[in-house]
Amino acid sequence: xxxxxxxxxxxxxxxxxxxxxxxxxxxxxxxxxxxxxxxxxxxxxxxxxxxxxxxxxxxxxxxxxxxxxxxxxxxxxxxxxxxxxxxxxxxxxxxxxxxxxxxxxxxxxxxxxxxxxxxxxxxxxxxxxxxxxxxxxxxxxxxxxxxxxxxxxxxxxxxxxxxxxxxxxxxxxxxxxxxxxxxxxxxxxxxxxxxxxxxxxxxxxxxxxxxxxxxxxxxxxxxxxxxxxxxxxxxxxxxxxxxxxxxxxxxxxxxxxxxxxxxxxxxxxxxxxxxxxxxxxxxxxxxxxxxxxxxxxxxxxxxxxxxxxxxxxxxxxxxxxxxxxxxxxxxxxxxxxxxxxxxxxxxxxxxxxxxxxxxxxxxxxxxxxxxxxxxxxxxxxxxxxxxxxxxxxxxxxxxxxxx
Amino acid sequence: xxxxxxxxxxxxxxxxxxxxxxxxxxxxxxxxxxxxxxxxxxxxxxxxxxxxxxxxxxxxxxxxxxxxxxxxxxxxxxxxxxxxxxxxxxxxxxxxxxxxxxxxxxxxxxxxxxxxxxxxxxxxxxxxxxxxxxxxxxxxxxxxxxxxxxxxxxxxxxxxxxxxxxxxxxxxxxxxxxxxxxxxxxxxxxxxxxxxxxxxxxxxxxxxxxxxxxxxxxxxxxxxxxxxxxxxxxxxxxxxxxxxxxxxxxxxxxxxxxxxxxxxxxxxxxxxxxxxxxxxxxxxxxxxxxxxxxxxxxxxxxxxxxxxxxxxxxxxxxxxxxxxxxxxxxxxxxxxxxxxxxxxxxxxxxxxxxxxxxxxxxxxxxxxxxxxxxxxxxxxxxxxxxxxxxxxxxxxxxxxxxx
Numbered sequence: 001x002x003x004x005x006x007x008x009x010x011x012x013x014x015x016x017x018x019x020x021x022x023x024x025x026x027x028x029x030x031x032x033x034x035x036x037x038x039x040x041x042x043x044x045x046x047x048x049x050x051x052x053x054x055x056x057x058x059x060x061x062x063x064x065x066x067x068x069x070x071x072x073x074x075x076x077x078x079x080x081x082x083x084x085x086x087x088x089x090x091x092x093x094x095x096x097x098x099x100x101x102x103x104x105x106x107x108x109x110x111x112x113x114x115x116x117x118x119x120x121x122x123x124x125x126x127x128x129x130x131x132x133x134x135x136x137x138x139x140x141x142x143x144x145x146x147x148x149x150x151x152x153x154x155x156x157x158x159x160x161x162x163x164x165x166x167x168x169x170x171x172x173x174x175x176x177x178x179x180x181x182x183x184x185x186x187x188x189x190x191x192x193x194x195x196x197x198x199x200x201x202x203x204x205x206x207x208x209x210x211x212x213x214x215x216x217x218x219x220x221x222x223x224x225x226x227x228x229x230x231x232x233x234x235x236x237x238x239x240x241x242x243x244x245x246x247x248x249x250x251x252x253x254x255x256x257x258x259x260x261x262x263x264x265x266x267x268x269x270x271x272x273x274x275x276x277x278x279x280x281x282x283x284x285x286x287x288x289x290x291x292x293x294x295x296x297x298x299x300x301x302x303x304x305x306x307x308x309x310x311x312x313x314x315x316x317x318x319x320x321x322x323x324x325x326x327x328x329x330x331x332x333x334x335x336x337x338x339x340x341x342x343x344x345x346x347x348x349x350x351x352x353x354x355x356x357x358x359x360x361x362x363x364x365x366x367x368x369x370x371x372x373x374x375x376x377x378x379x380x381x382x383x384x385x386x387x388x389x390x391x392x393x394x395x396x397x398x399x400x401x402x403x
Numbered sequence: 404x405x406x407x408x409x410x411x412x413x414x415x416x417x418x419x420x421x422x423x424x425x426x427x428x429x430x431x432x433x434x435x436x437x438x439x440x441x442x443x444x445x446x447x448x449x450x451x452x453x454x455x456x457x458x459x460x461x462x463x464x465x466x467x468x469x470x471x472x473x474x475x476x477x478x479x480x481x482x483x484x485x486x487x488x489x490x491x492x493x494x495x496x497x498x499x500x501x502x503x504x505x506x507x508x509x510x511x512x513x514x515x516x517x518x519x520x521x522x523x524x525x526x527x528x529x530x531x532x533x534x535x536x537x538x539x540x541x542x543x544x545x546x547x548x549x550x551x552x553x554x555x556x557x558x559x560x561x562x563x564x565x566x567x568x569x570x571x572x573x574x575x576x577x578x579x580x581x582x583x584x585x586x587x588x589x590x591x592x593x594x595x596x597x598x599x600x601x602x603x604x605x606x607x608x609x610x611x612x613x614x615x616x617x618x619x620x621x622x623x624x625x626x627x628x629x630x631x632x633x634x635x636x637x638x639x640x641x642x643x644x645x646x647x648x649x650x651x652x653x654x655x656x657x658x659x660x661x662x663x664x665x666x667x668x669x670x671x672x673x674x675x676x677x678x679x680x681x682x683x684x685x686x687x688x689x690x691x692x693x694x695x696x697x698x699x700x701x702x703x704x705x706x707x708x709x710x711x712x713x714x715x716x717x718x719x720x721x722x723x724x725x726x727x728x729x730x731x732x733x734x735x736x737x738x739x740x741x742x743x744x745x746x747x748x749x750x751x752x753x754x755x756x757x758x759x760x761x762x763x764x765x766x767x768x769x770x771x772x773x774x775x776x777x778x779x780x781x782x783x784x785x786x787x788x789x790x791x792x793x794x795x796x797x798x799x800x801x802x803x804x805x806x
Binding site for chain 2: 003004005006007010011012013014015016017018019020021023025032033034037038040042043045046049050053057060061062063064065066067068069070071100101102103104105107108109112113114115116130134172173201204206232233234242246247248249250252257259260262263264265266267269270271272273274275276277280380
């Protein structure tokens with residue numbers, strides 16, 4: 001009829017012409033965020049679906065045929081409560097748990113319920129870029145809190161809140177990944193968690209706890225969740241089955257005080273989370289959680305050891321330092337301050353090694369502290385490829401004058 | 404530590420304390436929106452997953468282990484393109500299709516990309532309440548277009564746009580369900596579609612086409628999609644696998660002009676749609692679409708016939724009228740104008756029969772035209788229960804003085 005219809009005057013003011021992110025993967029893909037694909041229990045998940053259908057076909061059909069409730073499938077919420085009580089030491093009812101399309105949706109809903117444009121929000125100085133992207137989307141002004149190897153430094157947190165409040169910029173809430181932090185891999189001690197809770201209460205500031213790596217510990221002691229140390233409602237707890245099972249299942253969850261949950265869920269677009277995946281997850285985990293964990297944690301440890309040994313061998317004399325994780329997916333590499341591995345990231349990627357530059361994780365997006373750092377996922381590639389890829393990375397850094 | 408933390412001063416201005424919707428279902432559940440659960444191919448979907456894993460385990464594991472791309476699983480997008488070409492007569496590439504968590508997410512994303520608060524948006528005078536809820540959430544001022552048995556009346560549409568434009572309220576876009584409209588069941592003729600496209604171009608007004616019922620025709624002629632009649636980009640096409648397979652799979656999709664797609668996807672919360680469900684859907688449909696359709700369409704027709712016969716028997720002398728659908732899920736019941744079946748809906752539900760009152764579907768939410776109408780889903784309950792439930796409905800309407 002006509003050539004091309006023009007939308008130029010029709011787009012909403014809030015819409016952004018963001019380019020789609022390409023699906024490219026490097027030969028040695030340390031830029032991803034997922035544990036060992038070879039331990040992903042596809043057969044077990046499929047079998048769990050079949051068992052559910054065979055044992056009560058009518059029930060499964062009815063659940064699949066109704067549009068899911070806002071909270072999601074009851075059986076998986078019940079299982080989630082049991083898992084939280086056993087693994088994380090706190091008790092909630094299925095009515096206090098909402099399943100979501102990955103923990104990303106949970107975080108997005110809570111952020112919308114608590115954030116007005118311009119609100120100051122605190123986070124670790126290096127922190128998961130998916131969350132900071134959502135925080136910015138909804139207008140948050142993010143400030144980073146100083147960390148050391150043990151994560152957030154409570155005194156720095158308190159000082160910063162006092163200073164911001166004095167400047168009329170009282171922070172609205174704190175976002176934190178307390179266990180195997182993304183990207184640096186730190187775990188907050190119980191003592192620090194208690195100190196941070198005390199500070200949070202002093203300033204009336206909720207804690208948005210992102211516990212998505214908690215199932216991936218292979219050594220050291222798991223610390224109690226913030227939520228287990230505080231029952232007042234000040235802690236919003238978000239977690240996920242993405243890392244324990246598979247991101248492709250898109251299943252996360254959160255629990256918060258009742259009104260906050262209702263307000264968060266009021267931002268849901270479309271109806272509830274996937275019932276099909278929920279049946280598979282609940283059916284698989286209720287019988288296989290321990291054996292599945294026993295299967296993948298040694299694999300994670302071996303993969304991490306391989307990457308660390310290769311870093312020692314190829315980066316030992318470079319002045320670089322790196323973290324020695326007790327779980328999770330990531331080694332955090334810090335090159336000497338004068339180096340810039342952020343600017344060469346795309347070239348190195350083309351040459352075979354993917355990583356995420358530290359600048360992507362800066363809470364305040366200042367570009368000041370991350371250009372000599374990189375997050376290296378040790379969990380996705382094989383033991384052998386972890387060793388080879390780090391060797392190649394050293395070569396490439398040298399070729400680009402960064403080592 | 405303390406009793407209960409108070410969020411009173413912390414909620415965002417946009418958050419709403421909406422009560423969660425209960426999961427209650429009536430004995431005769433004509434309030435739902437889903438075809439025959441007994442035809443839901445759970446075994447076929449599970450088998451498709453197993454075949455995919457058995458034939459290329461590494462590929463499936465890698466797809467499940469990466470976070471899904473914004474557009475969703477490539478294979479299902481490729482299949483969707485083939486299905487659109489075969490069933491709906493238009494050609495798009497996989498890069499022009501985005502999978503979503505049900506068509507609800509697709510609609511929500513497009514609405515956000517095109518709607519500023521206060522924008523006037525047009526829709527059929529009775530129309531799907533899930534979409535109007537989202538339109539209102541993002542600030543649209545919805546106006547209903549007069550319909551007859553053939554759907555939107557093109558002349559009424561043109562007149563209304565002219566009048567609104569003259570009043571400084573030029574409509575931004577038109578939302579329509581052209582095939583087996585929800586709730587009234589009308590299908591727009593090809594002639595009307597062409598007339599509406601001409602009006603849309605005249606006024607520079609996009610059409611948001613919701614084609615989610617197109618697979619559910621059991622008699623009469625399928626009409627070409629708006630999108631098949633116009634390649635200019637003025638048509639945004641949204642559809643779903645929820646009605647063809649199962650709502651619990653949460654899989655919809657949309658296609659639009661490239662910049663509009665990018666802007667719509669920029670509103671996504673969290674990452675892409677479920678890979679697990681995508682593998683099952685693509686694997687099942689590529690081999691079984693025709694046999695699956697041949698299985699459920701006669702069932703739909705029998706269920707509809709049963710409800711219509713029972714309406715004739717129990718409502719024949721009441722002054723009521725009802726639609727005679729050629730597909731979809733719904734009979735639209737119109738009682739005499741003096742009756743009010745909206746106000747007794749909750750009581751009738753408790754007494755055994757669920758329906759959705761017409762007031763819920765009013766585009767402009769005026770409460771003026773829907774109180775004597777109801778949407779009755781004939782597709783979910785059995786042939787027998789459709790007959791019984793309508794008999795009970797007549798009794799209950801009489802008991803409540805509405806017949």
